Amino acid sequence: MTMPSPTHTTDVAIIGAGPAGLFAAFECGMLKLGCIIIDALDEIGGQCTALYPEKPIYDIPAHPAIEGGALIEALDRQIVPFDVPRLLGRRVERLDGTRGSFVLGTSSGDVIAARAVIIAAGAGAFGPNRPPLDGLEAFEQTGGVQYFVRRRADFADRDVLIAGGGDSAVDWALALRDVARSVKLVHRRDRFRAAPESLRQLDDAVALGQVEKIIGYQLHGLHGAQGQLTGVDLATLDGTVRHVTCDHLLPFFGLATDLGPIAQWGLDTIRGTIPVTPSTCESSLPGIFAVGDVATYPGKLKLILQGFTEGAMAAHAIHPIVHPDTALHFEYSTSKGVPAG
Structure with missing residues (x-):
């Protein structure tokens, strides 16, 4: 043609x-x-x-x-x-x-x-690799679940859960530690694929209580109503479930x-x-x-x-x-x- x-x-x-x-x-x-x-x-x-x-x-x-x-x-x-x-x-x-x-x-x-x-x-x-969680789309539409950080100020005085083990997850945990009310970082294993200097800074932030690492868990379920996220369930491979209260979930699983x-x-x-x-x-x-x-x-x-x-x-x-x-x-x-x- x-x-x-x-x-x-x-x-x-x-x-x-x-x-x-x-x-x-x-x-x-x-x-x-x-x-x-x-x-x-x-x-x-x-x-x-x-x-x-x-x-x-x-x-x-x-x-x-x-x-x-x-x-x-x-x-x-x-x-x-x-x-x-x-x-x-x-x-x-x-x-x-x-x-x-x-x-x-x-x-x-x-x-x-x-x-x-x-x-x-x-x-x-x-586009982001999206976690297979029920009800995900409703929280995406309201910003409860986000894959990219456009403005750090959007997370001021909020409880943030970050999921992933690469550079993006570690870098944003560090970038938001002084902005958010709390920052938790969940990864399925205690081995991160991030730059050595970033990992050193993460260890310091954990020691100072600025970031909490949750190791051995994966995303399991979302809680909230009308698109407003209130918490996330995390699970281990053997089925142990832990509930984390948060306002935002940032999954960084690559593009x-x-x-x-x-x-x-x-x-x-x-x-x-x-x-x-x-x-x-x-x-x-x-x-x-x-x-x-x-x-x-x-x-x-x-x-x-x-x-x-x-x-x-x-x-x-x-x-x-x-x-x-x-x-x-x-x-x-x-x-x-x-x-x-």
């Missing part, structure tokens, strides 16, 4: 408005490549905005610590000079064409003509991710990621590039700062596609400045 005439024409279509996608837009702008950003979420920022806007990130250069939301605000300000259009709240469902001439179709009927494509889709579409339509475009994929050439970030299909968490290659580090580097490499590799007759003379931004969009 042929797509209708383009509603948008650009040099580079960037799929994904997380940190890697936003910085790729900046790098394209610096090379005078026009671009457009498309994202399935209703706001920019990807997981930084959706999952941890108030969680500090410690490995962004020149920022000893910066919250996820603040990082996205800074990246957004950085691309202001280039006037980058954003198509939000829609996902790219179709991609046709070849290197130098692609056409993308979105779920909202947009048709984008682009010379190259950068996929910065992170982990793809994501279920899905590349969605991207997986049907003929790209090589490996376990939900896209293999790329490390020096250019080009995928198995010429003219289509991948950066950030969705890209993979030997030695890949899943760090935001690596996604920034990949965005720069992809933009430089795209320049000869858009301007085949113009040599790109690399210049430092200190001498080049920010060109007009």
Whole structure:
């Protein structure tokens, strides 16, 4: 089926408005490549905005610590000079064409003509792994059960039960200990899969009575009425049940991710990621590039700062596609400045 005439024409279509996608837009702008950003979420920022806007990130250069939301605000300000259009709240469902001439179709009927494509889709579409508990949906609707922490202030003077054994569970137990009235952390075993420094801080918080660890139990049942959570039953493998009074349950059991339509475009994929050439970030299909968490290659580090580097490499590799007759003379931004969009 042929797509209708383009509603948008650009040099580079960037799929994904997380940190890697936003910085790729900046790098394209610096090379005078026009671009457009498309994202399935209703706001920019990807997981930084959706999952941890108030969680500090410690490995962004020149920022000893910066919250996820603040990082996205800074990246957004950085691309202001280039006037980058954003198509939000829609996902790219179709991609046709070849290197130098692609056409993308979105779920909202947009048709984008682009010379190259950068996929910065992170982990793809994501959602929480939900615990199999009766009556769960009613408590989800009122916020009694939440899978993401958007604002720590929402838990002020509340009794919070956190379930899980990974970085998210431990990090949020630490982040909420000074906000909530009480914080309890339940895990099926006394072995957590979190960063060593976080575990050290957790031990200190437990010793000081700021966090209570409940080991050897799993979520068993929810209590409350009309969506208002009043407590949670926990159970051991041998059937021992313990009731915990709480206002909020935060289950952190990881994310279920899905590349969605991207997986049907003929790209090589490996376990939900896209293999790329490390020096250019080009995928198995010429003219289509991948950066950030969705890209993979030997030695890949899943760090935001690596996604920034990949965005720069992809933009430089795209320049000869858009301007085949113009040599790109690399210049430092200190001498080049920010060109007009």
